[in-house]
Amino acid sequence: MSTSDGVLVARHENEISGTTDVSTHLEFATRRATKTIDGVAVTGWFTEDFTLAELKTLRAKERLPQVRVANTAFDGRFEVPTLQEVIDLARTEGRARARTIGIYPETKHPTYFTSIGLPLEEPLLKVLRQNKLDRKNSPVFIQSFETANLRRLSRMTDVKLVQLLDATGRPYDFTAAGDTRSYQDLATAAGLKWIAGYADGIGANKNLIVPRDAAGKLLAPTNVVRDAHRERLLVHAWTFRAENQFLPVDFRIGTDPNARGDITSEYELFLGLGLDGVFSDHPDTAVAARAGL
Numbered sequence: 001m002s003t004s005d006g007v008l009v010a011r012h013e014n015e016i017s018g019t020t021d022v023s024t025h026l027e028f029a030t031r032r033a034t035k036t037i038d039g040v041a042v043t044g045w046f047t048e049d050f051t052l053a054e055l056k057t058l059r060a061k062e063r064l065p066q067v068r069v070a071n072t073a074f075d076g077r078f079e080v081p082t083l084q085e086v087i088d089l090a091r092t093e094g095r096a097r098a099r100t101i102g103i104y105p106e107t108k109h110p111t112y113f114t115s116i117g118l119p120l121e122e123p124l125l126k127v128l129r130q131n132k133l134d135r136k137n138s139p140v141f142i143q144s145f146e147t148a149n150l151r152r153l154s155r156m157t158d159v160k161l162v163q164l165l166d167a168t169g170r171p172y173d174f175t176a177a178g179d180t181r182s183y184q185d186l187a188t189a190a191g192l193k194w195i196a197g198y199a200d201g202i203g204a205n206k207n208l209i210v211p212r213d214a215a216g217k218l219l220a221p222t223n224v225v226r227d228a229h230r231e232r233l234l235v236h237a238w239t240f241r242a243e244n245q246f247l248p249v250d251f252r253i254g255t256d257p258n259a260r261g262d263i264t265s266e267y268e269l270f271l272g273l274g275l276d277g278v279f280s281d282h283p284d285t286a287v288a289a290r291a292g293l
Contacts (some may be wrong), residue, residue: 201234
C-alpha cells in the first residue's frame with residue numbers, strides 16, 4: 001500500500017480500521033471516508049490519505065480478535081512498517097539464523113492506486129534496487145491479483161512474479177478492460193499457459209486445487225498443480241489457517257469454530273500434490289508439516 005507521500009507500507013488492505021487503532025485517534029476523525037475500491041464501496045480510513053509520519057502515530061491490532069484472542073495481547077505495541085523496514089527485518093533475522101529469509105510483497109489494488117496518482121510498481125522496484133534485490137535469483141516474489149501490472153512488471157524487472165488466483169471472480173483489471181475471463185478461466189491449462197508468458201508462478205486459492213462441496217467437505221483434487229508445473233510455473237497455495245472454521249470439515253476437531261483442527265493433515269494433502277509453497281497464518285505448523293514428509 002502507498003501513503004499520500006508515496007511510501008510503501010505493509011498492510012493487507014489500504015483500509016486500515018480493522019488492523020490499526022485509527023478509529024481512536026480523534027485528530028483523524030475527518031479522514032473517515034467512503035471510496036470505491038475495485039468496484040466495491042468501502043468505508044473507513046485509507047493509507048493513501050495519510051503521510052508516513054501520520055501513519056506512524058497509529059498502532060497495529062489483531063484483525064480477528066474474537067478468533068485469535070491471545071494475539072490481542074500485542075495490540076498497540078507495533079507501528080505500521082514500511083517496505084524498507086520489512087526488508088531490514090528479514091535481513092536482520094536472516095543473519096541471526098544464518099539463512100536467507102525472503103520477502104513476498106503484493107501490489108494490492110494496483111488499478112485503483114494508479115487511478116489516484118500513486119502507482120505501486122515504480123516505488124516497489126526502486127526500493128528493491130536500492131537493496132540489491134532486483135535480480136532473478138533475489139529472495140523476492142512480487143504477487144498480484146491483477147494481471148496488467150504483472151505483465152508490465154515483467155518488462156521492467158527480473159524479479160520473480162506470481163499471479164494470484166482466487167476461486168471466484170476475476171482480476172479487476174479484466175473488469176476495467178471489459179475482459180470477461182475469470183480466475184477459473186486462468187486456472188485452466190490454456191489460462192496457465194498464458195500466465196507463463198509473464199509470470200514465474202501462481203498463488204492459488206486452495207479451493208482451486210482441492211475443491212470443497214457445499215457442506216465444506218473435500219472433493220477430488222483438480223489438475224491445477226499438474227498443469228501449472230507443465231508450464232514451469234511454481235504453485236503456492238493460500239491461505240492455511242489452523243482454526244476449525246477455516247478448515248475443511250474433514251480436518252476439523254470438535255465443534256468450536258475457533259478451536260484448532262488438524263491442520264497438519266491439510267498440509268500433508270496439499271504438499272502431497274506437489275505444491276511448491278504455502279501461505280500460512282501459522283508458519284511454524286507449515287515448517288513442521290514439511291519436515292515430517
